[in-house]
Amino acid sequence: MHSADRQKTGIVFNIQKFSINDGPGIRTTVFLKGCPLHCRWCSNPESQAMAPQVLRDAKKCVGCHHCVEACPAHAVTLDANGALHFAPNSACAGCGRCVRECPAQALEVAGERKTVQQVLDVVLQDRPFYEESGGGLTLSGGEFLLQHEFSLELLKAAKEEGLHTCCETTAFAAPDVFDAMLPYLDTLYIDMKHADADRHKKFTGVDNALCLENLAHAIAAGKDVLVRIPIIPGFNDSTDDAERMAAKLHEIGAPRCQLLPFHQFGENKYALLGRTYAYRDVDALTKDALADTVALFRVHGIDAFV
Template identity: 55%
Template sequence: MEKNTATGMIFNMQKFSINDGPGIRTVVFFKGCPLKCSWCANPESQQPQREIIWDSQKCSSCHTCLKNCPHSAITTTENGIAIAPHRCSDSNSCASCQICIEKCPSRALKAEGDIKTVDEVMRIVLQDEPFYEESGGGVTLSGGEAAMQPDFALALLKALRKKRIHTAIETTGFTSPAVFANLLPYLDLLLFDIKHWDNQKHIEGTGVSNAVILKNMKTAIEQGKNVLPRLPVIPGYNNSLADAEGFVQHLHEAGARRVQLLPFHQFGENKYHLLGKKYAFAHTPALHPEDLAAFQQVFLQHGMEAFF
């Protein structure tokens, strides 16, 4: 059998998932995302390269990592240690050599991100093939953003298609129309995140425009693909009734007739601490479906299915 050695940077593979498409699924998490949302539940997914995370609860403050780092990328702080992020032009930045992880006696350091071949991913995916068949499940590409690694994503989707495994993608939609067009034929379901209907607010919240996102969504719908827009509802950002009206208008223009509302939660907060990053929503209460009854009603009044 011909080997598929195309490689990508993956930071997790989650088996037996039931919330990322139909049936029982394996979710493949791609590292790297073009959006920088301050509420992101997977902050370890944002940077495309491998990152070293530090767990202060396990750390014994022995500074073995600092003494053994060949790149002088680890420094002490009043809160413990800090690992300088990877920068190609900076000799005192993390090169992800993982020597600090090997030397740490407390197991307080861990690498987020690993290079995998398509064959390596498929080997894990196929372990649960009977579950996909029995439940109508399959594999979901998530992240991060899989379209940031288009060659690897395409090679993986083709391998899944050969095995007749249902494919889904959780996507920001922020990629070139050309890349999107290459991936689209191999996708059975697109779970399409929409952060804001207003372009300027989208830029403020994510760092990028929503123009190509809406364009790609419309393209997928026009081609008859199964597209589910998903709206993370964030307090103080996109949760007003006026925002609901704006979303309805833009989703209708894209051809969407349903939307899934994702109430804000703080499940990813601890990851920010592990990465040494500040969490902007530390003191913001989580939202629940009952908090969004009026917000949901706006969609329903305009004939759009809206569910949680």
């Protein structure tokens, strides 16, 4: 790889080391900002917008309003009632000055521009753990395919270093973008939200045609694919929903799937972003609650597990 390729930049909002649920073995998961889907239950709402965002903890804020003065882009303002407002992402440069100068440490920035080499340097710190456990690098998000040029160069660099690579994706991307990644991915964790295009669009903002097309292509190409289905109350948790999803997976040749019970781990992040959480009053699902769904998938020949 040319050195210039390792200087390509992307916007990363987290690099999580010692991940054990994001692919085989011990892994480092790189979370990229930006997602074309806006799932109502999203547990990483700070991942949806491409640009950096300021998160504010109202419980820590002392109301000094120094962030208003500190922001060089004038992206932080006060309304007539004295309430703080952070401007849309396009106005915020993500410089982090408001965060650094907040006396109560009530602010943080989600998202930082990094080069391929900077990310790779962090990933390579744990090479011995990958070699011992069969782990490696996982790209996640957001949707890593949205930053496809950066993602492709990072995957190429990882393979040059002999690392196992994995991704967590919705597979919502142009087929040529998706296909360009496949030679550099050893394992793919691909989401399936719903089998019905209209219902998928109502709850995520996009239909599922591209997702299913790319999923089918990855399976047909012989890639190691695990389909993951978040089971969301009121969206895809009925017997009919399960029947249709299982039938679709059988049709495209998916051998297995993992069912992910709905949880509320990301609820607090909505408050930090000043957003309302649509599933605030919805109870989390237990593993036992999905026993019948697992059995139904297995009737269709899909090796389902929670």
